[in-house]
Amino acid sequence: xxxxSVEEQLAVxxxxxxxxxTLDELRHKLAASQKANRPLRVKLGLDPxxxxxxxxxxxxxxxxxxxxxxxxxxxxxxxDYTSRVGDPxxxxxxxxxxxxxxxxxxxxxxxxxxxRILDTTExxxxxxxxxxxxxxxxxxxxxxxxxxxxxxxxLKREDFRKRFETEVPIGVHEFLYPLMQGWDSVCIxxxxxLGGTDQTFNNLVGRDLQRNAGQQAQVVMVMPIxxxxxxxxxxxxxxxxxxxxxxxxxxxxxxxxxxxxGCMANYLTLLTAIPEAEIRTLCNPAQxxxxxxxxxxxxxxxxxxxxxxxxxxxxxxxxxxxQKKAATGELVVPADTQTVVVSRELFLDGRVPVTxxxxxxxxxxxxxxVRRLVAEKGIRFNGEVVEDAAGLLVVKSGDxxxxxxxxxxxxxxx
Numbered sequence: 501x502x503x504x505s506v507e508e509q510l511a512v513x514x515x516x517x518x519x520x521x522t523l524d525e526l527r528h529k530l531a532a533s534q535k536a537n538r539p540l541r542v543k544l545g546l547d548p549x550x551x552x553x554x555x556x557x558x559x560x561x562x563x564x565x566x567x568x569x570x571x572x573x574x575x576x577x578x579x580d581y582t583s584r585v586g587d588p589x590x591x592x593x594x595x596x597x598x599x600x601x602x603x604x605x606x607x608x609x610x611x612x613x614x615x616r617i618l619d620t621t622e623x624x625x626x627x628x629x630x631x632x633x634x635x636x637x638x639x640x641x642x643x644x645x646x647x648x649x650x651x652x653x654x655l656k657r658e659d660f661r662k663r664f665e666t667e668v669p670i671g672v673h674e675f676l677y678p679l680m681q682g683w684d685s686v687c688i689x690x691x692x693x694l695g696g697t698d699q700t701f702n703n704l705v706g707r708d709l710q711r712n713a714g715q716q717a718q719v720v721m722v723m724p725i726x727x728x729x730x731x732x733x734x735x736x737x738x739x740x741x742x743x744x745x746x747x748x749x750x751x752x753x754x755x756x757x758x759x760x761x762g763c764m765a766n767y768l769t770l771l772t773a774i775p776e777a778e779i780r781t782l783c784n785p786a787q788x789x790x791x792x793x794x795x796x797x798x799x800x801x802x803x804x805x806x807x808x809x810x811x812x813x814x815x816x817x818x819x820x821x822x823q824k825k826a827a828t829g830e831l832v833v834p835a836d837t838q839t840v841v842v843s844r845e846l847f848l849d850g851r852v853p854v855t856x857x858x859x860x861x862x863x864x865x866x867x868x869x870v871r872r873l874v875a876e877k878g879i880r881f882n883g884e885v886v887e888d889a890a891g892l893l894v895v896k897s898g899d900x901x902x903x904x905x906x907x908x909x910x911x912x913x914x
Contacts, residue, residue, distance in 0.1 A: 548606030678701060
């Protein structure tokens with residue numbers, strides 16, 4: 501096996517990193533790996549607490565793929581046992597406990613979606629479930645593990661400290677979570693652990709436990725949290741500011757075209773392989789029109805998950821809808837827009853309530869969600885913003901109801 505030089509590897513691996521504990525240790529490990537002709541074991545743990553992953557999750561997955569491309573081995577830990585506790589990182593209250601069936605279903609989805617980014621060929625990827633070593637621990641084993649950290653050390657962690665100071669309950673089992681994740685590193689003898697900034701504390705615990713076990717401490721590489729499409733909060737399904745990796749090409753492309761200008765450098769650095777000098781050019785409006793820069797971003801990311809034909813179709817559709825509307829003011833809808841039948845039962849004095857129509861069309865799950873969308877100017881009727889969630893609409897066949905910039909339905913009155 502032939503590795504690139506240490507400095508060549510570092511140039512790739514340090515891109516976008518927010519923190520490395522420590523850079524000197526990473527350089528030493530890379531040099532030792534090259535000398536011994538042994539790939540580093542690079543760990544990433546994923547707790548399957550939700551059925552899908554989004555682009556925020558792919559930031560660390562892309563970093564792991566870079567290690568693979570440089571000749572190292574990825575060790576993906578499916579946290580089927582840590583999921584039973586729930587990661588307290590960034591949480592203001594205890595997470596609900598998932599049942600085993602939900603964890604197993606989510607784990608299958610996680611692996612399928614992570615496999616779109618990672619090299620899954622034999623020898624490049626090792627997939628482990630932490631129930632392999634955690635499920636068989638005796639109570640004496642747990643006590644021995646718990647004895648390796650103090651309550652004082654745990655309370656240095658910001659989320660625990662805030663909850664303690666404000667008298668928000670902290671379950672004793674939550675103190676075990678960092679130890680469980682750290683024990684994963686001991687059991688698979690990781691050389692490097694990857695994570696987001698919210699995982700820094702957990703990953704550093706792994707270093708301590710490895711030293712206590714007589715192993716060489718892993719290098720911890722922390723990646724920034726990807727900001728969501730709102731440009732404010734971290735990307736999250738619960739906040740609705742996410743791009744899912746399993747979304748259709750046209751939905752993914754359209755969402756990425758709405759990335760705020762101020763987030764473009766972040767997205768291009770963390771989600772593409774575009775050279776940094778070129779990123780500076782793309783993010784300079786004097787050199788590149790922002791719309792063209794966003795197209796470059798959207799095409800580059802969508803191409804990771806979809807065929808070239810699907811991405812090209814999504815780009816052409818977006819241009820047809822949005823650029824034609826900007827030039828002519830004409831409302832353009834996709835050719836494959838779904839038709840929704842509006843029955844007479846929804847009418848009230850010859851008109852249809854906004855809330856009933858939006859829910860009926862699948863744009864919202866409840867009247868409350870419709871009111872929020874209307875307040876955010878997220879619902880349009882025949883191209884015009886709906887201003888009153890309590891209002892009534894005169895609906896006829898052929899009318900268009902729209903949510904956001906990408907979801908359209910054609911109405912047919914029954």
